[in-house]
Amino acid sequence: MPVAAEVARTSIARHTVLVRVTHWLTVVAFAALLLTGLEIVVSHPRFYWGETGNVNMHPLFTIPIPSSRETVPTGYRYVMPDQNGWSRYLHFQAAWVLVLTALVYGIWGLWSGHFRRNLVPEPRDRRWRAYWDRTALYLRRRKPGADETTSYNVLQRTAYLAVIFVLFPLVIWTGLAMSPTFTAAFPWTAALLGGRQSARTLHFFITWLLVLFLVVHVAMVAVSGFTRRMRAMITGYTRDSEEGR
Amino acid sequence: MKPITRRRLIYGGTAVAAGVGGLGVAERMAKRYGLIPPDGAGVYGPGETLTYACQRLLTVNKPIREFPRSMISKNPFANAVAPPNDEFKKLHAGGFKDWRLVVDGTVAHPMTFSLADLKSLPLSSQITEVACEEGWSYIAEWIGTPLSGVLREAGVLPQSRYVVYLSIEKGLWESIDVSDARDPHTLLTMGMNDGDLPVGFGGPLRLRLPRQLGYKSLKYVDHITVTDNIKKFGTGQGSVDPDYGYAWYGGI
Numbered sequence: 433m434p435v436a437a438e439v440a441r442t443s444i445a446r447h448t449v450l451v452r453v454t455h456w457l458t459v460v461a462f463a464a465l466l467l468t469g470l471e472i473v474v475s476h477p478r479f480y481w482g483e484t485g486n487v488n489m490h491p492l493f494t495i496p497i498p499s500s501r502e503t504v505p506t507g508y509r510y511v512m513p514d515q516n517g518w519s520r521y522l523h524f525q526a527a528w529v530l531v532l533t534a535l536v537y538g539i540w541g542l543w544s545g546h547f548r549r550n551l552v553p554e555p556r557d558r559r560w561r562a563y564w565d566r567t568a569l570y571l572r573r574r575k576p577g578a579d580e581t582t583s584y585n586v587l588q589r590t591a592y593l594a595v596i597f598v599l600f601p602l603v604i605w606t607g608l609a610m611s612p613t614f615t616a617a618f619p620w621t622a623a624l625l626g627g628r629q630s631a632r633t634l635h636f637f638i639t640w641l642l643v644l645f646l647v648v649h650v651a652m653v654a655v656s657g658f659t660r661r662m663r664a665m666i667t668g669y670t671r672d673s674e675e676g677r
Numbered sequence: 678m679k680p681i682t683r684r685r686l687i688y689g690g691t692a693v694a695a696g697v698g699g700l701g702v703a704e705r706m707a708k709r710y711g712l713i714p715p716d717g718a719g720v721y722g723p724g725e726t727l728t729y730a731c732q733r734l735l736t737v738n739k740p741i742r743e744f745p746r747s748m749i750s751k752n753p754f755a756n757a758v759a760p761p762n763d764e765f766k767k768l769h770a771g772g773f774k775d776w777r778l779v780v781d782g783t784v785a786h787p788m789t790f791s792l793a794d795l796k797s798l799p800l801s802s803q804i805t806e807v808a809c810e811e812g813w814s815y816i817a818e819w820i821g822t823p824l825s826g827v828l829r830e831a832g833v834l835p836q837s838r839y840v841v842y843l844s845i846e847k848g849l850w851e852s853i854d855v856s857d858a859r860d861p862h863t864l865l866t867m868g869m870n871d872g873d874l875p876v877g878f879g880g881p882l883r884l885r886l887p888r889q890l891g892y893k894s895l896k897y898v899d900h901i902t903v904t905d906n907i908k909k910f911g912t913g914q915g916s917v918d919p920d921y922g923y924a925w926y927g928g929i
Contacts, residue, residue, distance in 0.1 A: 472811075472812070473812075475810075475811040475812065476809075476811040476812040476813055478812075478813075483744070483748060483806070483814075483816065484748075484750050484806065484814045484815050484816055485813055485814060486750075486752070486753070486754035486809075486813035486814065486815050487754055487813065488752035488753070488754050489750075489752055501811060502757060503754075503756060503757050516810060516811065516922075516923070517918075517921055517922025517923040517924075518721075518922050520810060520923070520924060521720075521721035521724065521725070521922075521924055522721065524721075524724045524725070524728055524929055525721050525723065525724030525725075526724075527724075528723070528724045528727050528728070610808070610929075611732075611928060611929040612742070612806070612808050612887070612888050612889055612890060612927075612928060612929075613732040613735070613736055613888045613889065613928030613929065614732065614735070614928075614929065615742050616736060616740045616741050616742045616887070616888045617732075617735040617736050617740055619742045622742075628806065628808065628814055629814065632812055
């Protein structure tokens, strides 16, 4: 078929099926976790530092929104409807999807050399100058060059490594440090963070760092050519002729 | 697209077969060792079952997280409770002298305990944290007698799977598996910090489960029923929580 022949000539393999499937599973799980996590916060929009914290104690800070509990003094006369039941069920189910996806991706990434080959910055890029040069190109909203058709640039590599090896492990750890059974088995997981309430506060802030990554990530994809990048992450293929335009 | 070669077909087929076989074995193991929660049938069943099963396996030796006396909260929060019913008000007015705890179900000897009876049993205490699913928490010393001692006196029959505990407030009930019920840290709590357990915190009797969220530590417990069939209670999901959309298991 002529169509197939043309695709074969111009298509270049970009993302493996494992990267694509785990990427989109993470997107779905993260969306569910973010929505339900914010919903759970509504039942107690106060944050503390240390082991304990409740309405009889001074908060570290509060979020100025109404609560879904009458017992929380928010200054509003309005009490939001309680949605914690399904939010908690879905939060933990999505957390399992995320953790199992991360396990598959992490083991495969180490075993296949994906991290070493595709994510660790190349030796020539391990200097501030490389970061600055690539940032400048983004700021000028330049389309990426042909060298980025099948390879991540140094900013992408560093950002992805930070998210994979720092932010996601931290958000999982701080989440587990709020589980009374998990901390019964491993008390140090809460103690090292400064206590249960510190873990909750950190969980909240790390979530916003992940949201910041998401926003910048999508913006960068838009700068680099949204359709082409999305096609690559969905079908696995990109087209070299379009790159650099 | 890459052509499907024989090697890919064999690898893929083996992986799928191993996955399906693994899931089948996992399900049989989970059923055999009681690792599926009573509310594990719905949309959120997979997540609940994974959490319950994994946490059960992590805590086979029954650890709890205890705190030094210096960390006891100066301002514990009792949380809001529904206004007490007339039955409770009458018992409260009489200093709980006529209050009784009923233990029945699949036990050799159904029994009734007064507060004095319970206080004559071996007492133990723990300094543990109450963590609410909403996010807040406090630490207190809890004094009482282990549920396991009461169950031993009643003689739990071998077919028993769950221990149901009901509040004097109608419609509020919970359950735990027999393993958690036999845990020496599962406490029929009558005292808190320096005195009797205050009514706001669940007095005269609260069942304290230090490894689960606050809502599993039911207040005003006056009835314990051991059962071999949790489906017979309420909507069959192990506690009143799933009726309100909440999980039966409160370990996370």
